[in-house]
Amino acid sequence: MRVQFSPTGLVLSGQGPIASALGFIDAVLRGVGQVMLQNNSYAGLLFLAGVFYNSTLFGVGVLVGAATSTATARLLAVDSDQLRAGLFGFNGALVAVGLLYFLQPGALTWACVVFAAACSTVVMAAMLNLMSVWRMPVLTAPFVFTTLAVFLATARFGRLQSTDLLPSAGLPHGVAVEGVVTASTVVEGLFSGVAQVFFQASPVTGGLFLVGLLISSRSAAAAALAGSLIGLLVAWGMGAAEPAIRSGAFGFNSVLTAIALASVFLRPSVASLTYAGLATMATTVVFAAVSAALAPVGMPAMTLPFVLVVWVFVLAAPLFPRISRAED
Amino acid sequence: MRVQFSPTGLVLSGQGPIASALGFIDAVLRGVGQVMLQNNSYAGLLFLAGVFYNSTLFGVGVLVGAATSTATARLLAVDSDQLRAGLFGFNGALVAVGLLYFLQPGALTWACVVFAAACSTVVMAAMLNLMSVWRMPVLTAPFVFTTLAVFLATARFGRLQSTDLLPSAGLPHGVAVEGVVTASTVVEGLFSGVAQVFFQASPVTGGLFLVGLLISSRSAAAAALAGSLIGLLVAWGMGAAEPAIRSGAFGFNSVLTAIALASVFLRPSVASLTYAGLATMATTVVFAAVSAALAPVGMPAMTLPFVLVVWVFVLAAPLFPRISRAED
Amino acid sequence: MRVQFSPTGLVLSGQGPIASALGFIDAVLRGVGQVMLQNNSYAGLLFLAGVFYNSTLFGVGVLVGAATSTATARLLAVDSDQLRAGLFGFNGALVAVGLLYFLQPGALTWACVVFAAACSTVVMAAMLNLMSVWRMPVLTAPFVFTTLAVFLATARFGRLQSTDLLPSAGLPHGVAVEGVVTASTVVEGLFSGVAQVFFQASPVTGGLFLVGLLISSRSAAAAALAGSLIGLLVAWGMGAAEPAIRSGAFGFNSVLTAIALASVFLRPSVASLTYAGLATMATTVVFAAVSAALAPVGMPAMTLPFVLVVWVFVLAAPLFPRISRAED
Numbered sequence: 001m002r003v004q005f006s007p008t009g010l011v012l013s014g015q016g017p018i019a020s021a022l023g024f025i026d027a028v029l030r031g032v033g034q035v036m037l038q039n040n041s042y043a044g045l046l047f048l049a050g051v052f053y054n055s056t057l058f059g060v061g062v063l064v065g066a067a068t069s070t071a072t073a074r075l076l077a078v079d080s081d082q083l084r085a086g087l088f089g090f091n092g093a094l095v096a097v098g099l100l101y102f103l104q105p106g107a108l109t110w111a112c113v114v115f116a117a118a119c120s121t122v123v124m125a126a127m128l129n130l131m132s133v134w135r136m137p138v139l140t141a142p143f144v145f146t147t148l149a150v151f152l153a154t155a156r157f158g159r160l161q162s163t164d165l166l167p168s169a170g171l172p173h174g175v176a177v178e179g180v181v182t183a184s185t186v187v188e189g190l191f192s193g194v195a196q197v198f199f200q201a202s203p204v205t206g207g208l209f210l211v212g213l214l215i216s217s218r219s220a221a222a223a224a225l226a227g228s229l230i231g232l233l234v235a236w237g238m239g240a241a242e243p244a245i246r247s248g249a250f251g252f253n254s255v256l257t258a259i260a261l262a263s264v265f266l267r268p269s270v271a272s273l274t275y276a277g278l279a280t281m282a283t284t285v286v287f288a289a290v291s292a293a294l295a296p297v298g299m300p301a302m303t304l305p306f307v308l309v310v311w312v313f314v315l316a317a318p319l320f321p322r323i324s325r326a327e328d
Numbered sequence: 329m330r331v332q333f334s335p336t337g338l339v340l341s342g343q344g345p346i347a348s349a350l351g352f353i354d355a356v357l358r359g360v361g362q363v364m365l366q367n368n369s370y371a372g373l374l375f376l377a378g379v380f381y382n383s384t385l386f387g388v389g390v391l392v393g394a395a396t397s398t399a400t401a402r403l404l405a406v407d408s409d410q411l412r413a414g415l416f417g418f419n420g421a422l423v424a425v426g427l428l429y430f431l432q433p434g435a436l437t438w439a440c441v442v443f444a445a446a447c448s449t450v451v452m453a454a455m456l457n458l459m460s461v462w463r464m465p466v467l468t469a470p471f472v473f474t475t476l477a478v479f480l481a482t483a484r485f486g487r488l489q490s491t492d493l494l495p496s497a498g499l500p501h502g503v504a505v506e507g508v509v510t511a512s513t514v515v516e517g518l519f520s521g522v523a524q525v526f527f528q529a530s531p532v533t534g535g536l537f538l539v540g541l542l543i544s545s546r547s548a549a550a551a552a553l554a555g556s557l558i559g560l561l562v563a564w565g566m567g568a569a570e571p572a573i574r575s576g577a578f579g580f581n582s583v584l585t586a587i588a589l590a591s592v593f594l595r596p597s598v599a600s601l602t603y604a605g606l607a608t609m610a611t612t613v614v615f616a617a618v619s620a621a622l623a624p625v626g627m628p629a630m631t632l633p634f635v636l637v638v639w640v641f642v643l644a645a646p647l648f649p650r651i652s653r654a655e656d
Numbered sequence: 657m658r659v660q661f662s663p664t665g666l667v668l669s670g671q672g673p674i675a676s677a678l679g680f681i682d683a684v685l686r687g688v689g690q691v692m693l694q695n696n697s698y699a700g701l702l703f704l705a706g707v708f709y710n711s712t713l714f715g716v717g718v719l720v721g722a723a724t725s726t727a728t729a730r731l732l733a734v735d736s737d738q739l740r741a742g743l744f745g746f747n748g749a750l751v752a753v754g755l756l757y758f759l760q761p762g763a764l765t766w767a768c769v770v771f772a773a774a775c776s777t778v779v780m781a782a783m784l785n786l787m788s789v790w791r792m793p794v795l796t797a798p799f800v801f802t803t804l805a806v807f808l809a810t811a812r813f814g815r816l817q818s819t820d821l822l823p824s825a826g827l828p829h830g831v832a833v834e835g836v837v838t839a840s841t842v843v844e845g846l847f848s849g850v851a852q853v854f855f856q857a858s859p860v861t862g863g864l865f866l867v868g869l870l871i872s873s874r875s876a877a878a879a880a881l882a883g884s885l886i887g888l889l890v891a892w893g894m895g896a897a898e899p900a901i902r903s904g905a906f907g908f909n910s911v912l913t914a915i916a917l918a919s920v921f922l923r924p925s926v927a928s929l930t931y932a933g934l935a936t937m938a939t940t941v942v943f944a945a946v947s948a949a950l951a952p953v954g955m956p957a958m959t960l961p962f963v964l965v966v967w968v969f970v971l972a973a974p975l976f977p978r979i980s981r982a983e984d
Contacts, residue, residue, distance in 0.1 A: 008872070036853060036865070036880070036912070037920050038872040046868030050861040051854050058856065094854075098958065101855045133461060133789060135983075137921065139966055140912075140959045151955055166954050197364060198379050198422075199429045200386065205378040209364070212374030216336070216366040224364070256364070256468075264365050265465065296624040296952040298494050299479055302426065303468045310467055325463075461789060525692060526707050526750075527757045528714065533706040537692070540702030544664070544694040552692070584692070584796075592693050593793065624952040626822050627807055630754065631796045638795055653791075 009041030023084065024070065031066040031089015035140075039085045051097070057105065058097050061113065065096025068117035069124075076271075076320040078125065091124055092117035094143035102151060104161040108238070112150055112160070119282055120146045125316035152289035159239030179242025186232065193228035193251015197303075201247045219263035227251070227258025227280050234284040250284055256306040257283040264326065265314050271322040279313045337369030351412065352398065359394040359417015363468075367413045379425070385433065386425050389441065393424025396445035397452075404599075404648040406453065419452055420445035422471040430479060432489040436566070440478055440488070447610055448474045453644035480617035487567030507570025514560060521556035521579015525631075529575045547591035555579070555586025555608050562612040578612055584634040585611040592654065593642050599650040607641045665697030679740065680726065687722040687745015691796075695741045707753070713761065714753050717769065721752025724773035725780075732927075732976040734781065747780055748773035750799040758807060760817040764894070768806055768816070775938055776802045781972035805945040812944035815895030835898025842888060849884035849907015853959075857903045875919035883907070883914025883936050890940040906940055912962040913939040920982065921970050927978040935969045 001014035003022060010026040012019050026041050033044035052059030069092025073083055082088065096113045103109045123142035131138055154160045158177035191206030198205070206228075213221035231254030235245050244250060261276035262268070283305050290301040290308075317323045329342030331350060338354040340347050354369050361372035380387035397420025401411055410416065424441045431437045451470035459466055482488045486505035519534030526533070534556075541549035559582030563573050572578060589604035590596070615633040622629060645651045657670030659678060666682040668675050682697050689700035708715030725748025729739055738744065752769045759765045779798035787794055810816045814833035847862030854861070862884075869877035887910030891901050900906060917932035918924070939961050946957040946964070973979045 033868070033872065036869060036876070037915050038869065038876060040872035043868040043872035046864055046871065047854065050851065050864030050868070051856060053864060054851070054856045054858040054861045058854070062854070094959075097855050102956070129462065134785065134971060135981075136967060136970060137916075139916070139963045141963045144958050144960045144963060147958060148955055152953065166956065195378065195382070198375065198386070198390070199425050200379060200382045202382040205382045208378030208381060209375055212361070212371040212378070213364060213366065215374065216361065216368035216371035220364070220366060259365050260465075260467070293953055297480065297621050299476055300430070300494065302472050302475060303422075304472045307467045307469045307472060311464060314464060315462060327463075457790065523706065523710070526703065526714070526718070527753050528707055528710045530710040533710045536706030536709060537703055540689070540699040540706070541692060541694065543702065544689065544696035544699035548692070548694060587693050588793075588795070625808065625949055627804055628758070628822065630800050630803060631750075632800045635795045635797045635800060639792060642792060643790060655791075 008039060009044075024067075024074070027070050027084050027086055028063070028066045028089055030084070030086030031070055032062060032086070032093050034086040034090035035093055044086070057100060061096040061100040062093045064110075064113060065117045066090070066093040068092050068114050069095070069121045072118040072121040073125075076121070076125075076275075077322050078121075078319055082128075088121050088124060091120040091140060091142040091146070094140060095120050095146050098143065098147040099150060102162055102166050103154070104163055108159055115281070116146050116150050118278070122278070122316045123312055125319040126312040127315075129315050129318055149286055149289040152292040153238070153285045155292035155295070156244075156288035157235075157238035157240055159237075177239040177241075181236050181242050181245060185242055185246045189232045189245045189248055189251060190225070190228050192246070192248030193231060194224055194248070194255050196248040196252035197255060206248070213259075217263060219268070220259050223258040223262040223276075224255045226262070227255040230254055230258070230277065230280045231284045231287075234281050235288075238285075238288075240288070250287060253287045253301075253303060253306040253309075254280045254283045256303060257309050260306070260310045261313055265310070266317065267324040267326050269322070269324070272324070275313065275320075275323050279309050283309045336367060352395075352402070355398050355412050355414055356391070356394045356417055358412070358414030359398055360390060360414070360421050362414040362418035363421055372414070385428060389424040389428040390421045392438075393441060393445045394418070394421040396420050396442050397423070397449045400446040400449040401453075404449070404453075404603075405650050406449075406647055410456075416449050416452060419448040419468060419470040419474070422468060423448045423474050426471065426475040427478060430490055430494050431482070432491055436487055443609070444474050444478050446606070450606070450644045451640055453647040454640040455643075457643050457646055477614050477617040480620040481566070481613045483620035483623070484572075484616035485563075485566035485568055487565075505567040505569075509564050509570050509573060513570055513574045517560045517573045517576050517579060518553070518556050520574070520576030521559060522552055522576070522583050524576040524580035525583060534576070541587075545591060547596070548587050551586040551590040551604075552583045554590070555583040558582055558586070558605065558608045559612045559615075562609050563616075566613075566616075568616070578615060581615045581629075581631060581634040581637075582608045582611045584631060585637050588634070588638045589641055593638070594645065595652040595654050597650075597652070600652070603641065603648075603651050607637050611637045664695060665700075680723075680730070683726050683740050683742055684719070684722045684745055686740070686742030687726055688718060688742070688749050690742040690746035691749055700742070713756060717752040717756040718749045720766075721769060721773045722746070722749040724748050724770050725751070725777045728774040728777040729781075731978075732777070732781075732931075733978050734777075734975055738784075744777050744780060747776040747796060747799040747802070750796060751776050751802050754799065754803040755806060758818055758822050759810070760819055764815055771937070772802050772806050774934070778934070778972045779968055781975040782968040783971075785971050785974055805942050808945035808948040809894070809941045811948035811951070812900075813891075813894035813896055815893075833895040833897075837892050837898050837901060841898055841902045845888045845901050845904055845907060846881070846884050848902070848904030849887060850880055850904070850911050852904040852908035853911060862904070869915075873919060875924070876915050879914040879918040879932075880911045882918070883911040886910055886914070886933065886936045887940045887943075890937050891944075894941075894944075896944070906943060909943045909957075909959060909962040909965075910936045910939045912959060913965050916962070916966045917969055921966070922973065923980040923982050925978075925980070928980070931969065931976075931979050935965050939965045 001019045004011040012023050029041040029044035032047050033040045051062050066089040070089045073088035095116045099113050120142045127138040154162050188203050191203035192201050194209045195202050195206035228251040231251040235250035258280045261279050266272040286305040290305050317325050329347045332339040340351050357369040357372035360375050361368045394417040398417045401416035423444045427441050448470045455466040482490050516531050519531035520529050522537045523530050523534035556579040559579040563578035586608045589607050594600040611633050618629040618633050657675045660667040668679050685697040685700035688703050689696045707718050722745040726745045729744035751772045755769050776798045783794040810818050844859050847859035848857050850865045851858050851862035884907040887907040891906035914936045917935050922928040943961040946961050
């Protein structure tokens with residue numbers, strides 16, 4: 001292995017775990033540099049120094065965010081030139097520092113940082129594909145959209161508390177988690193989540209829908225049940241209100257995302273099922289976000305969260321060699 | 329004629345009214361199945377059973393919605409493979425059940441169900457064209473956008489009453505229709521509607537604009553007058569406030585849509601004039617919706633409704649063999 | 657030179673300043689005609705008469721707006737057929753009349769009219785490029801987006817006062833300019849504007865970021881400083897609150913726009929630096945607008961203004977022969 005210092009950062013030749021680790025660190029630093037559009041490790045290092053000078057918390061956040069989104073991109077096997085240039089690091093870095101700035105620190109916030117930074121890589125890939133038609137740069141749009149989704153979701157999730165830095169408390173926010181989730185909440189919510197696809201909050205209707213799915217496709221029926229369960233568990237873990245969980249409100253979008261990605265649009269594999277699982281979890285957060293965003297005009301979210309998340313994950317797929325679209 | 333049952337539904341060979349009717353029913357059921365992404369009549373039948381189990385009203389709604397949007401697609405002669413797969417049914421089904429869930433039942437609501445389900449077919453075609461660039465599925469986006477437009481419009485239309493199920497009354501909603509429309513309202517509104525294109529609420533200015541149009545294009549002048557009239561009548565029928573009708577507020581977007589579709593972008597024919605008329609009616613509803621949606625930030629709708637509706641109807645045209653674009 | 661009157665306006669042959677001036681006047685009148693989709697000078701003249709009949713102020717506005725946006729397009733050397741057809745006039749005309757209708761008249765409002773009409777030409781070019789993929793007309797979308805940005809910005813800029821015609825005062829609006837800008841505001845704001853890219857309101861951190869930029873690219877460092885200064889000065893001139901200026905809130909988006917356009921995506925030239933300067937000024941207004949638009953849901957603007965403005969200016973570039981993209 002040979003390591004050289006070029007004017008923009010490391011140049012590595014050779015293979016092996018040390019080369020891989022050094023290459024990763026270089027990509028993360030370039031990712032920090034790309035926040036100001038510089039494909040340059042030294043600039044990234046100085047930006048990092050600047051952040052650490054002001055706040056250790058944010059400095060750690062920048063590192064964790066850039067490392068998470070870069071690692072996600074590597075796991076999904078994106079183009080190595082783009083990876084090395086830090087193109088999958090800068091949105092993760094900004095997502096992390098944004099969340100840590102506006103949310104109370106704590107285990108759930110850090111979990112959100114890691115989850116959102118990973119999702120920002122999928123949004124980045126989707127937008128690279130979308131904007132390639134016009135040869136347009138994606139810029140920091142994935143950071144903005146991902147962060148907005150989490151911020152808006154705080155209005156529905158009692159365990160996610162914002163700092164008082166978010167401008168004007170436009171949305172009411174319960175300080176406590178409303179109601180207690182019991183076994184009957186889970187069973188009812190599981191089936192009602194499927195029924196709510198047609199606006200029906202009835203577990204029996206949900207059961208009939210599952211039979212219909214089973215006739216058509218076993219994988220679709222399994223995905224629907226798994227999607228309803230994931231939606232319910234994520235909502236519960238984030239502190240959603242019990243009546244909303246019971247009614248299946250946090251389920252129907254996740255049901256549709258799971259069917260779409262785990263049984264219709266992607267070719268089944270461990271990687272694509274994991275990918276579909278990530279999307280299904282994200283759908284629950286996006287449901288909370290869309291539902292909060294539409295509150296000032298008094299509108300329901302309907303299936304918009306499902307539509308948005310599936311668009312992003314389908315659009316991103318061609319940039320991830322491990323994820324194949326069904327018709328390819 | 330031969331009828332066979334395949335694992336996903338009917339397979340028909342032969343022609344004639346009975347084959348046509350059976351094919352239509354099969355397409356409608358597949359449309360219901362497509363709500364959960366299943367191109368399968370039996371799944372559709374079970375989904376329908378599930379909805380009827382919970383509510384006869386919603387069951388009837390699903391059938392009316394899916395049938396209306398499928399029939400609209402057939403009238404507009406869309407690709408028969410997509411029609412048979414139920415791709416023009418699922419958004420109509422959801423539009424119907426969504427409207428019946430959030431609006432008080434009644435003749436006007438059912439009229440809106442039929443109108444919105446028909447429009448959802450145009451939105452579907454527009455989005456199929458839009459997203460074909462990335463080979464992306466449209467999903468239930470046409471349902472979401474169409475339904476949101478009608479819900480938002482309730483804030484401006486006194487005869488359209490929502491149930492109390494819409495989340496948080498973000499928008500104030502008059503319970504009564506404001507003012508009485510007289511002949512002078514109609515005459516003033518008709519000409520002011522044309523004048524409002526330039527923000528001028530003056531009937532004389534509207535008259536001068538019509539003379540200008542007449543010099544340039546007789547069809548444009550006729551379309552402008554017809555557009556202003558349609559906008560005014562739809563607003564009146566839905567229960568808009570009299571001062572708004574008189575000022576031409578409900579006219580100028582319809583004027584522009586009518587000029588654009590009836591005299592500029594489409595080749596004239598009975599089909600395309602009917603199509604332009606549908607778009608002009610939709611523009612009035614979209615004006616009410618955009619104007620309500622922008623109320624929380626205190627912004628006027630300007631000509632955004634015209635822009636959105638004409639984009640949708642022009643974008644959809646290539647999928648409808650009966651509608652030709654002017655330059656083709 | 658020969659001048660002929662065709663059924664739609666002037667036909668000019670020959671060169672020289674008089675032909676050029678007559679051609680410009682004809683393009684401006686066609687631009688007024690294009691407000692109702694008529695490529696016809698006589699229609700434009702009658703529309704103008706209609707507006708003047710109702711109000712001299714608006715009549716002058718229509719002329720100034722159409723002339724400014726047409727002249728901007730000419731300076732940027734857009735396709736002469738589109739220019740002559742009035743395609744770069746109608747949005748400017750509407751921007752002017754829209755701003756004069758909803759904002760108190762005065763020197764700053766007229767400056768906004770000219771600035772926004774010029775920007776509408778860039779938005780028009782961007783959308784022509786964007787929508788060419790589907791051969792879709794742009795319609796009056798550039799007018800709507802440009803005007804909305806200025807209206808929304810009034811909520812943050814104390815010197816920009818709306819008339820009471822904007823619907824429902826959704827956004828609180830300070831009637832006075834808050835705080836006094838001093839030398840320390842300017843120095844602190846200048847460096848904090850750079851630091852705010854990472855959510856850090858520290859001038860020292862901003863200094864470290866500038867050193868990082870300097871290591872990577874001298875033009876990027878210069879652009880960052882210039883961007884922060886432009887953002888600060890525009891905000892100050894428009895009457896933004898002093899604490900917001902000091903914190904760098906009006907700087908970080910302008911910093912990023914300046915780096916992106918003056919040192920990354922465009923090939924340097926006097927024209928492209930002027931273009932980048934226009935974009936940087938627009939970014940400050942768009943920051944105020946986005947920040948106000950997100951207030952009802954209590955969300956921060958983050959770097960969305962930078963993303964939106966750079967997208968528009970990069971997307972428009974291929975239609976302006978004087979502006980070359982870096983990789984072309």
